[in-house]
Amino acid sequence: MIKYIKYIIAGFLIMSLTGMASSVTYCPSCGETINQNIELNCSLTCPGTGLKMGTDGITIDCKGHVINGSGAGYGVHLNGKKNTTVKNCNIHNFNIGIYIQGVPYGYSGSANDNKIFDNNITNNDMGIYIYSCCCGGSRANDNVMGNNNISGNSQYGVSISHCAYGNKIFNNIINDNGNGIKIEYSNNEIINSNIVCGNAIDFNILTSGNSGVNNTCNVTYNWNDDNATGCTYACPFCKDDDNDGYGVCPACNITNGCKYNGNDCNDTNESINPGAMEINNSADDNCNGVVDDILPEIKYLSLAGGHYLSHKPEFKQTFGNNSPGNLATLYARIEFNSCPNNADGKDNCTGVNVSVKAIIADENNNSIKTINLTYNSDSGRWSASFNVNEDCIDLPEGNYKLTWTVTESYGADKSYNNIMPFAVDKTPPDIYNVSVVNNNISINISDPSGIKSARLRYVADNETSANANIPVNGDIGVNAILSCPSIFNPSTINYYITATDNVGNTITVQLEGVGCVYATCDLNGDGIIIHDYNDLMYGYKCFLGIEKNCNEIKYQEWKNMKKEYECFTNSNS
Structure with missing residues (x-):
């Protein structure tokens, strides 16, 4: 037992010291050979091999980025390199996720003392493959693989072969692969505290002389943890009877190794699971230990x-x-x-x-x-x-x-x-095409929000007249016909229109070129304006309401009658 503790502590110590040298942060190219410490600032999708380790003693830190393949090549290739580190990578869809390869006889270099940790290595043919050389070449010894998730690889999670020696596999989750861990033609491999579950064969050990403790597994070939038959612990038995995507682990309080997403507090009711919403049924619908019905x-x-x-x-x-x-x-x-x-x-x-x-x-x-x-x-x-x-x-x-x-x-x-x-809508109504026809003012007003109100106002000789409301009825477009005002010929007159749409936008514009015809003092049209008795009497009849055809002048208003009298006396100015 002491030797296993020694290896684990040594492995963690090695990891803690790894990467203390300065690193370069950048985005490498697919297939690039790395010759210095790097930190990725991008993800890669590669048609062949992702990255190649080019020298000893360097670190590739993916910082959580993805190296994604197309089913061929290697995610990271360590060919005859030692004391290197690969960490924090998400490596998917290669022939081999991470390949540690010894070199043949006659070539220099060794693939020893490399560290592979804190990676997600999934959906490859092989997750991690350590291949040594039995025929006089350099070996692949004393490599450390820890704290990795190695799952969903079709052939092997971890495979070690051809005279490798002293490699350590600890604290990994190795689930749902073809073989979880396979060792052949190699010995003195140390395998401790791994969860190896849901594989076709969890441990497939074809060579004697390997050992380990505190592993969790179910299906083994030629493997026993120290002082155990098979692994020290059996895989938690995950089941999902109600098919809601949430499993249960009988007699355990953890879900490590479970295929399903957390403990289901009621696996007979698909409406009750950790992802459910609480409803009013006096039940703990979301398995949080509280009946919280108020939704x-x-x-x-x-x-x-x-x-x-x-x-x-x-x-x-x-x-x-x-x-x-x-x-x-x-x-x-x-x-x-x-x-x-x-x-x-x-x-x-x-x-x-x-x-x-x-x-x-x-x-x-x-x-x-x-x-x-x-x-x-x-x-x-x-x-x-x-x-x-x-x-x-x-x-x-x-x-x-x-x-x-x-x-x-x-x-x-x-x-x-x-x-x-x-x-x-912050645009006020549009007022356009103002014209005078037969002494009537034609006005067009439009607004897409509808017109709430509109009125015409005129100022004659600096005296403000009453407003004339324009019927609009909330329509989006209005053509109004208004009579020219019945006033004596003014010295100055200005016309103004104020319009408001249904959402409160208001505009006031002064009309230009309004050619109304205004009344004069010559009511009977005989060309005589001053001292014309007939004009004066006609105005009085209009004022008294006796005469109805009063040339549109409001002689019922005294100020207009007064104007006619001033014309008669020649005091109009």
């Missing part, structure tokens, strides 16, 4: 008080610029599986068990802002508000959507992703 469901969501469910994307709210309508209000009502609703729709569960948030995302699903909703016990719902023009948001024009997430106090959550579309 939320989003029952009702609304945006801007639209009163629509999140599952109906045809409802689309639009927010504009410079109006209270920019203030979007979010509402959520949550239903708990373990808490029935009252008749008034409120929840019997308290809001402290749940958090609700909404994430604004653009059309490319880029998250822009997270909004946390607050629970209101009076209304039984969660709410929050945001403004599309806030400094911290200031959403540009475009289309957006919300992702809602409800999280209960144990960490499980329910999400509705990229739903409830809304748009931001």
Whole structure:
């Protein structure tokens, strides 16, 4: 036993000292010969051999990167090199994952004292292959393989052959290979504390003189741990009776060597396993030792008080610029599986068990802002508000959507992703093609969000007249015909149109070139303006309502009648 402890301690000491020399970090090429300590900063996919060890005493540290093959060649090839290290690599899909090769007679070099540890070596034909030379060449002795996962290799996990001597295999997981560990024509190999399970043959030892302790296995050929028949420990018996992908290990508290993903606390019910979600059934559905039944469901969501469910994307709210309508209000009502609703729709569960948030995302699903909703016990719902023009948001024009997430106090959550579309429209209505025909003003107004209101205002001789509302009815396009104002010929007159769309965007423009015809003092058209008694009497009749055809002048308004009198007396200025 002392010698095994010595080898293990020595192996760890060697590993701890490995790589203390400086390394170069870069991305090597497939098939490259490495002649210095390197740390990979990339993954490789290679048609043949991945990397070749070019000199003694160096380290290849993959830093978790992948060296992936195409079924041929070697992941890392150590041909007659000693005191090298391969660590932290993920090596897949080669003929041999790591090949430690002695050199034939007549060539210099040896493949001794190499360290292979902390690697994942999977889905190759052979995982690690140590090939020595019996016929006078250099041997492959005293190599150390520790803390590796060597699984799913079709022929062998670890194979040592042809007069190798004193190699150490310890603390590895060697599962689901053709042969787990195969040794032929070699002896004095030390095999300690490995888990070798689920292979066609876990230990296939064709040469005597090898030894080990504290291994875990089931199927062996010509192998016994010291003081044991077969291995010291049997593989945990993994089974998955309910086929939910989670196995159980009877009479053990670990899952090392199991093919399945963790202990299943009820292997007769596929709905109960470590990956399940808790539901209201008074059972520990996710095998965490706690019956945590309170799981939320989003029952009702609304945006801007639209009163629509999140599952109906045809409802689309639009927010504009410079109006209270920019203030979007979010509402959520949550239903708990373990808490029935009252008749008034409120929840019997308290809001402290749940958090609700909404994430604004653009059309490319880029998250822009997270909004946390607050629970209101009076209304039984969660709410929050945001403004599309806030400094911290200031959403540009475009289309957006919300992702809602409800999280209960144990960490499980329910999400509705990229739903409830809304748009931001900051463009005011377009006013165009203004013309005058038959003393009527024609105005066109359009806006894709619909027009909420529009009005015409004129200022004559610096006196503001009353506004004339333009009928719009919420339409996206309006052509309005308005009569020119019935006023005496003004010295100056300016026209303004103010329009507001349905999302609050407002514009006011001054109209240019409005060619309205305005009334003069010559009502009877005889060319006489001053001291024309007939004009004055005609105006009085209009004022009194006796005359109906009053040339569109509002003589019922005293200021217009006063103008006519000033014309008669020649005091009009």
